[in-house]
Amino acid sequence: QVQLVESGGGLVQAGGSLRLSCAASGGTFSRYVMGWFRQAPGKEREFVAAVSWSGGSTYYADSVRGRFTISRDSAKNTVYLQMNSLKPEDTAVYYCAAKPIKKYDYWGQGTQVTVSS
Numbered sequence: 001q002v003q004l005v006e007s008g009g010g011l012v013q014a015g016g017s018l019r020l021s022c023a024a025s026g027g028t029f030s031r032y033v034m035g036w037f038r039q040a041p042g043k044e045r046e047f048v049a050a051v052s053w054s055g056g057s058t059y060y061a062d063s064v065r066g067r068f069t070i071s072r073d074s075a076k077n078t079v080y081l082q083m084n085s086l087k088p089e090d091t092a093v094y095y096c097a098a099k100p101i102k103k104y105d106y107w108g109q110g111t112q113v114t115v116s117s
C-alpha cells in the first residue's frame with residue numbers, strides 16, 4: 001500500500017515562501033504521476049500542480065503558475081512544492097497525491113499552509 005506523508009506547512013506572511021515535501025513509501029514511486037492539491041475552508045479541493053513520472057513535464061493551475069514550482073527526487077521518493085510570493089488566498093490544507101494510471105488513487109493526510117496579510 002502506498003503511503004504519502006506531507007511536511008513543511010506553516011504560517012508565513014504574504015510575500016513569503018514555503019517548501020512542501022511529500023515522502024512516498026510502499027509503491028513504485030518512479031512510475032507515478034505526482035500531484036499537489038489544496039482545500040480552503042468552505043471550498044472544494046482543487047488541483048495545484050503535477051509532475052510526470054520522469055519529472056520532465058509539469059502542470060500548474062493558473063492561480064499558482066509562475067509562483068509555485070513542483071519537482072521530484074526519485075532517489076528519495078519525494079516530491080516537492082516550492083511556493084513563492086505567497087498570498088492570503090493560498091491559505092489551505094495542501095495534499096500530496098499519486099496517480100498510478102488514470103486517477104489519483106493515493107492521498108496524504110495534508111499539511112496546513114496559512115498566509116497572513
